[in-house]
Amino acid sequence: xxxxxxxxxxxxxxxxxxxxxxxxxxxxxxxxxxxxxxxxxxxxxxxxxxxxxxxxxxxxxxxxxxxxxxxxxxxxxxxxxxxxxxxxxxxxxxxxxxxxxxxxxxxxxxxxxxxxxxxxxxxxxxxxxxxxxxxxxxxxxxxxxxxxxxxxxxxxxxxxxxxxxxxxxxxxxxxxxxxxxxxxxxxxxxxxxxxxxxxxxxxxxxxxxxxxxxxxxxxxxxxxxxxxxxxxxxxxxxxxxxxxxxxxxxxxxxxxxxxxxxxxxxxxxxxxxxxxxxxxxxxxxxxxxxxxxxxxxxxxxxxxxxxxxxxxxxxx
Numbered sequence: 252x253x254x255x256x257x258x259x260x261x262x263x264x265x266x267x268x269x270x271x272x273x274x275x276x277x278x279x280x281x282x283x284x285x286x287x288x289x290x291x292x293x294x295x296x297x298x299x300x301x302x303x304x305x306x307x308x309x310x311x312x313x314x315x316x317x318x319x320x321x322x323x324x325x326x327x328x329x330x331x332x333x334x335x336x337x338x339x340x341x342x343x344x345x346x347x348x349x350x351x352x353x354x355x356x357x358x359x360x361x362x363x364x365x366x367x368x369x370x371x372x373x374x375x376x377x378x379x380x381x382x383x384x385x386x387x388x389x390x391x392x393x394x395x396x397x398x399x400x401x402x403x404x405x406x407x408x409x410x411x412x413x414x415x416x417x418x419x420x421x422x423x424x425x426x427x428x429x430x431x432x433x434x435x436x437x438x439x440x441x442x443x444x445x446x447x448x449x450x451x452x453x454x455x456x457x458x459x460x461x462x463x464x465x466x467x468x469x470x471x472x473x474x475x476x477x478x479x480x481x482x483x484x485x486x487x488x489x490x491x492x493x494x495x496x497x498x499x500x501x502x503x504x505x506x507x508x509x510x511x512x513x514x515x516x517x518x519x520x521x522x523x524x525x526x527x528x529x530x531x532x533x534x535x536x537x538x539x540x541x542x543x544x545x546x547x548x549x550x551x552x553x554x555x556x557x558x559x560x561x562x563x564x565x566x567x
Contacts, residue, residue: 256329256358257336260350262386263366264343264375268396268423270298272366273340277305289334291315291325293350294342317345326355336361346385365390365418369398369407376410384499387411390418398422398430408434413566414498416463442471446528449475451557454494455564458507461531465544469533473546476526476554479519480508485538487515492527492546494564504563510536513548527551 261269273290276282277300287309290300293316300312311332315324329337337358341350365386367375372395376383387393393411404422411420420432438460439453447468449457454475461468477492493508511529519525529546536545556562 254357256334257361258354258358259336259338259361260347260363260389261338261340261366262343262347262363262390264368264371264382264386265294267343267366267368268394269294269340269366270300272364272394273338274298274300274304276338277302277307277310280306283307285309286335287311287333289313289329289332289337291328291337291339293317293320293345294340317342317349320345320349320353322353322355325353325358329355329358343386344382346382347389360389362391363389364392364394366394366396369395369402369422372407372410380500381502383410384414387414387418390415392421393418394421394423396423398424400424404432404434408432409567412436442467445472447471447473449473451476451561451564455496455498455507455566458493458496458509458564461509461544465531465533465542468531468544471531472528472549473531474526474528476524476557477508478506479521479523479525480506481519481521488513488517490519491538492525492551495562496564498566507564509544509546510538511546511548511551513551517548517551519551519553524554524556525551526554 261273263269277290283306288307290310290312292312292314295314302310302312311334313328313332315328339350341347395407407422408420411418416436422430422432424430439456440447440449454477457475477494480491480493490511490513491508492511493506495504496507497504511527527546527548528550529548532545532547533542534545535542
């Protein structure tokens with residue numbers, strides 16, 4: 252088995268603050284734990300490193316372009332310098348799958364930190380949503396540099412949380428003050444109501460929450476509208492109900508449904524819209540490949556579709 256090498260990923264667009272943060276990390280004596288560290292730079296930024304200030308003494312620096320992001324090249328670089336851990340400054344215009352596909356055996360992601368310039372972030376998100384999504388989806392920490400008092404944290408918070416609830420969020424204000432995001436994320440529906448009613452606009456939130464934390468819905472009664480999906484391999488009375496959900500951009504729209512179990516006499520066709528009320532049992536189902544929410548249907552009636560243009564469920 253190849254030796255396990257922890258990989259620390261620093262993500263973000265040009266001038267987002269990656270180089271500065273990595274420089275400060277290498278200057279921190281606490282980061283000098285004795286391992287030989289490879290600093291792999293996959294982006295040429297405006298700011299340069301000053302190795303003379305590094306507290307880390309056993310290090311090597313290597314620069315790679317997009318063509319150099321392959322298993323053979325990265326493996327060779329790591330072997331030649333005897334790397335025991337890897338710090339990567341990644342090109343913000345490349346998607347992470349290019350790096351993941353290039354990781355040699357034994358390289359394991361230890362931490363992912365993403366940096367954005369607060370002054371350009373909203374514009375990037377509006378025009379390059381897929382790249383922004385790519386830099387947030389695996390992050391453990393998201394830092395907004397150059398944040399200003401007139402900016403609203405909520406505008407940035409909601410974009411991050413639409414992608415993932417995993418990362419901590421930090422606002423690094425002009426002047427150096429760092430503030431952790433403490434904005435609460437209440438669900439847009441009452442999960443403790445006798446019947447948890449999911450409005451059409453809230454399906455994306457409901458689907459993500461129930462798939463991530465299905466146990467808390469166990470035994471709850473839910474009501475919502477969705478599209479039926481049937482499969483001949485399913486036994487009578489078993490079908491899926493869901494919506495098409497857009498997480499990132501139009502290219503990633505996908506049907507996101509939940510398994511329903513009803514009386515065998517309940518018959519629907521794929522593509523029909525239904526309004527259903529059901530009890531949620533969190534249990535094993537082969538279509539999930541493990542435990543998941545199975546909706547035990549009380550009532551299911553055909554209903555009119557959500558108007559075109561509003562039928563794709565989104566987070567904002």
